[in-house]
Amino acid sequence: MNTPNIAGTLEEQHQLALVLVCEASLVHQIAIHRHAIYRHRYGDIAISSIALQRFIDTHLEDAGYSV
Secondary structure, three states, X not given: OOXXXXXXXXXXXXXXXXXXXXXXXXXXXXXXXXXXXEOOOOOOEEOOHHHHHHHHHHXXXXXXXXX
């Protein structure tokens, strides 16, 4: 197994951490429910890794955290 190269700028490390967390979240979601779709009474919501990354990044910025 290759270990990710974490050398680089803080922004690159931040992006790598976001990618790893979001991919792990999707793998978990698929393992539990067999798909990455949330059921809602107004319709289904499909979740992608990029959407999760943007959501988490925006949430952290709104909470006052920076890279």
